[in-house]
Amino acid sequence: MTAIIQLEHVCKTFAGKKAVNNVSFSIHPGEIVAILGPNGAGKTTTLNMLLGLLKPTQGTLRLFGLEPGSTEVRKRIGAMLQEVSVMDRLKVSELIQLIRSYYPNPLAVDELLTITGLSREDQNRFAEKLSGGQKRSLGFALALAGNPDLLFFDEPTVGLDISARRRFWEQAGKLAEQGKTIVFTTHYLQEADDFAKRILLFDKGELIADGTPDEIKSRILKPSVSFFSPLAEDELGAKLASLPMVEEWYFRDGRTFVSTGDTDAALIALIREGFPLHQIRIDSGRLDDAFEQLTHQEEKTR
Known part of the structure; x- marks a missing residue:
């Protein structure tokens, strides 16, 4: 099976310091992968390179066999970042329609609302007036707007209450069942244990463990x-x-x-x-x- 993500000996250096050091891994279609690590481990830098926001200092990185950040790649990915920023004075419905218009085969609005839990009333509100939890739901909707094959979630449940967090993972699980590939970061390790089929554990910029949650636990516990x-x-x-x-x-x-x-x-x-x-x-x-x-x-x- 052809890898949907491929990293080979990737390094990223800032001011002479390696934030990511000689990292290699591949991710195949349909996998659910958690990228974990303590603060400063290199996981966010790796995620930003996958999204095409940063370029590797050394090594090769490909999504769908192409350069991250290329138009063809962007058509097939969706991202929900930790900080959800929205355009002022646009209503939720206007923002969703705007993002949908960028993609050749977007998800229907009704389906986006069902998946993310945004209500009809929410659609008519200005995006900047939403609560923190509602902004997370909007970020989820925008990540899904283009009907992507590959989804990136960066700390997706930060600030959500228990019921909202449970709903998010239930819906993410349904997306995975449809064949979507999901890569996410989280500080809630129980989420990774429950949801991820594979974990990439980073520390000091290096990949120190790669396996299922049970494999990683059984390795030393x-x-x-x-x-x-x-x-x-x-x-x-x-x-x-x-x-x-x-x-x-x-x-x-x-x-x-x-x-x-x-x-x-x-x-x-x-x-x-x-x-x-x-x-x-x-x-x-x-x-x-x-x-x-x-x-x-x-x-x-x-």
């Missing part, structure tokens, strides 16, 4: 059994040390976490040994834990 127990931590730790399948343990917010390669065997052993425990939970590891450990590992190896 062991599954765990967690529970509450009335035993003191010292006593509980001494008992856990005697169990061969227990690799390590730690305490967080009153809950005991036991890392193990076999959660079934560990749980059976805990019960057989008569450990007083309740509210038992099996965890496969959290993406934020993997994120933290991977970025810290990279710091230690530099």
Whole structure:
């Protein structure tokens, strides 16, 4: 399958400092990819190069086999950036119609309203008078206006409440089911864990991990059994040390976490040994834990 996005040894330098350093990856049609990393990791610079807003200092970058920023590429992409800026004194309906007019096969207005949750009343309001959440919905509508094959979302749910955030991802999921390719950044790691099929993890300008959320978590995180127990931590730790399948343990917010390669065997052993425990939970590891450990590992190896 031909890659829809292709980066080969891409670097971007500002004032002698590499914001992106020797990054290579490809993304194929229909993928849902999260670009993650701490502040200053290079993810926004990479996104701006993909959008044609910046040019690489070194390396090659292609979308649909073409230069980012070319007219043919722009016809096939849509972008929702973190800061939604709108033209003053244009109504929502006028702004949507304006953006639709730039594309050869735009989405129908009714479909845009259904997907983004903008109401008929919203259409008649001046865009600059919208609330923060409504502006995010408008940004979503403008990104979709041209019926793009490839969508870029930069921190798309910042400032949205829980219900609006859930609605956004439900609609984005439906777009993915239609075959759209989606690339997004987010600081809400649970969103990446729930929605992305693949994660590109950046740190210090380099790509340090590439895989599914489960692959990235399993790379460094062991599954765990967690529970509450009335035993003191010292006593509980001494008992856990005697169990061969227990690799390590730690305490967080009153809950005991036991890392193990076999959660079934560990749980059976805990019960057989008569450990007083309740509210038992099996965890496969959290993406934020993997994120933290991977970025810290990279710091230690530099």
